Amino acid sequence: MLQCAGVLCVPKVARPFLLQNPRSVSPLLLTCEHATNRLPPFAQTRGRPRAIMESHWGWDIGAWELTRELARRLRAGAIGGRWSRLLIDLNRRVNDPTLIRSTAGGVPLPWNDGIGVKEIERRLVAYHMPYHMQVDRLILQRLVRGVDPVLLAVHTFTPQLDGRLRRFDVGVLYEHHRGPAHRLGRALRREGLSVRYNQPYSGLAGMMYAVDRHGTHHRLPCLELEVNQGLFDRKGAARKLGLSITRGLLTMLPALER
Numbered sequence: 001m002l003q004c005a006g007v008l009c010v011p012k013v014a015r016p017f018l019l020q021n022p023r024s025v026s027p028l029l030l031t032c033e034h035a036t037n038r039l040p041p042f043a044q045t046r047g048r049p050r051a052i053m054e055s056h057w058g059w060d061i062g063a064w065e066l067t068r069e070l071a072r073r074l075r076a077g078a079i080g081g082r083w084s085r086l087l088i089d090l091n092r093r094v095n096d097p098t099l100i101r102s103t104a105g106g107v108p109l110p111w112n113d114g115i116g117v118k119e120i121e122r123r124l125v126a127y128h129m130p131y132h133m134q135v136d137r138l139i140l141q142r143l144v145r146g147v148d149p150v151l152l153a154v155h156t157f158t159p160q161l162d163g164r165l166r167r168f169d170v171g172v173l174y175e176h177h178r179g180p181a182h183r184l185g186r187a188l189r190r191e192g193l194s195v196r197y198n199q200p201y202s203g204l205a206g207m208m209y210a211v212d213r214h215g216t217h218h219r220l221p222c223l224e225l226e227v228n229q230g231l232f233d234r235k236g237a238a239r240k241l242g243l244s245i246t247r248g249l250l251t252m253l254p255a256l257e258r
Helices: 050-054 063-074 117-143 178-190 209-218 229-233 237-257
Strands: 002-005 008-011 017-020 028-032 077-081 150-157 170-173 195-197 222-228
Touching: 017 063, 017 117, 028 063, 028 117, 063 077, 063 150, 063 237, 077 117, 117 209, 150 209, 150 229, 170 178, 178 195, 178 222, 178 237, 209 222, 222 229, 229 237
Parallel strands: 028 077, 028 150, 150 222, 170 195
Antiparallel strands: 002 008, 017 077, 170 222
16 A cells, blocks of 8 residues: 655555653653664665664664653653664754765665665655654644643763763753753752763754754754763663653753743
């Protein structure tokens, strides 16, 4: 069966997102664009470099586990990307050259080899657009009930990139909401976490596309957390981090709601 969007028709596929607490109308809405390293069947038939898919290139290690833990503790709604960022990156603009990569870490990606405009359009309609439409649905679900949500994207980063060590636990990214970002950062430091602002990527440099897209459109506060993947080497890390970050969020949210 085909689904058509304008003049472009694409095969009907499983919804390209994962949901946690979808009926929640909590003032906190969590997003996790790089939740898994899975590939849909058509991509798996074209080869799968296992090491790359299991590395930070294929997904944000620990991010969805942490997102679900936060959603559980705060009874918040959460949405995550169903497929690997190496199929199409939900945290990139349509015209970003890294939207669909031909290589990752110097390794060719067979399912992206020689990809043309029609296949890029098909993936945008099949994967990218539905994800962001669902984020909008979750926001509207709150707005029509008189709840102005706070958007928080959850990502993780590799402890070492290009030979450089990243010696901190959590980055709080922001563009327009410096006050809430620093309030959250201070609360996380009280939990014993080392915190940086707009590191290892900067919201001021447009590096939080997905959450900023929806926050700006709906005029809502939005932040992004970047958590060091090295923390997830410890058993029960997501549960422990979830508790610490929950305490930090409970410090920040009341001020934003007021």
